[in-house]
Amino acid sequence: MIPLLDLKAQYAAIRSEVEPAVMRVLASGHYVLGEEVARFEEEYATYCDVKHAIAVNTGTSALHLALLAAGIGPGDEVITVSFTFVATASAVCYTGARPVFVDVEPMTLTMDPAKLEAAITPRTKAIIPVHLYGQMADMDAIKAIADRHGIPVIEDACQAHGAEYKGRRAGSIGVSGCFSFYPGKNLGACGEGGVVVTNDDDHARQIRMLRDWGQEQRYHHTLKGFNYRMDEIQGAILRIKLRHLETWTEARRVRADRYSTLLADSRSVRIPAAMKDRRHVFHVYAVRTREREHLQHSLRSEGISTGLHYPIPIHLQKAHADLGYQAGDLPVSEAAACEVLSLPIYPELTLKQVEQIAAAVEQDAYVS
Incomplete structure (x- = not known):
């Protein structure tokens, strides 16, 4: 039988690297948001050619926090596509905003810029193009429309690790980009994981607080946050996989x-x-x-x-x-x-x- 995906074969190829890294984490006694996660964030930011990468527990969480950092909330509208995994719309709903769908292009099955402007209303506060199947949406056309209306673009790059648009990496074009490290992804954890990448210092600071109960300093809760932290073992494994x-x-x-x-x-x-x-x-x-x-x-x-x-x-x-x-x-x-x-x-x-x-x-x- 030829499987759709063979994670066992991938693991066999890198087992000699992964197992010692996992054992080091176990021996360290530090299991959440430790040195491995911090170093992975630095390395993934470099890979995406951005200033910041903030590791979280899932790609859905990455989308949720990117939206919150952009100020999205109840009564707002966020334009995205319907031909994608349900998490894209769910993350919008988590903020209290309403997803508004536009159709996709027949060839790429990514957001059709020709359908975008007609969907914009005074309530539109963000646009989420989805880089479907590993190919980026037409970001120049989408960004031109968004910029004309002063609307931030958040890239759903959960399927597009390393994809490029005119030489620019996925996640580096919008105000932020969101990735999933679900095991079957091109860069997959041995469990769940996600990351937000951004060049915006303020967004990065907010997302770092929001993923860890809204605290910038232990027990000092500036924001109403969430438990969206990445496990240290996942950080260690993702560092190894990123090299490959x-x-x-x-x-x-x-x-x-x-x-x-x-x-x-x-x-x-x-x-x-x-x-x-x-x-x-x-x-x-x-x-x-x-x-x-x-x-x-x-x-x-x-x-x-x-x-x-x-x-x-x-x-x-x-x-x-x-x-x-x-x-x-x-x-x-x-x-x-x-x-x-x-x-x-x-x-x-x-x-x-x-x-x-x-x-x-x-x-x-x-x-x-």
Whole structure:
């Protein structure tokens, strides 16, 4: 069976580095927000080419705190997209604000700047583009509109570690950028984790307090904060994995390029678009097909696992029915949700396996 993701293979490759680091943390007796987390923050800020990185417990927490630092609260509106993981909208709701959805571009499935300006109202206080599947949204166009209206942009880069837009790293363009270190991410912890990156000194200071019960000094609570601290073991593991991230990213890109070459003239699927002005890091390699269920079943019968990212857009989720959206409101997002199918992609996947998967996809075109 070819799995969609193989974390065991990744661990086996770096086990000799990870286990001593974990044992050092255990022996230290310091398990939360210690030296390992602090050093990871410094190293990740350098990687993203920003001044500050503030480590937290999840990517959702990163989004929540970035919004709070930007002053978002009850009665405000935050524009984002519906074709993403639900946490993007949930973080907005945590602040008391209302998510407002715009549709995505047909090629990249990221925020469509052409739909953005019409969604802005006097209540719009932030814009969250999502760098979906590892490719950044059209940040110049989005930022131009946001700047014209004086609205901050917060990047949801939870799937885009190391992605670039015209040479600029994900997270470095908006007022802040938010990353997830969920285990399956390109840079994943052995558990949960997240980070906010920013060049804004005041935002960084607020987020550091908010993640640790609103205190800048122990037992002196300046803000009403949260327990969003990163574990020291995760900091140690992420430091090790960060050293491998560029090698892993290039391995992903090689495998994505091989898929795209083999499936360029496919009768079964459409391959994902990789824009020339962006560095796509392929957290997910999502093809599109109107025969998704059939193809997924066919690949499963050949011992190939696949995934769905994401089969129901947020605006059609029952949990967010109170926002008042209906089927047909975001047609590009809704069409994508019915068609995307994620093929296995990870650094340990062999090129021979990529060829086997592509052949199985093409075989399905003739069978069907």
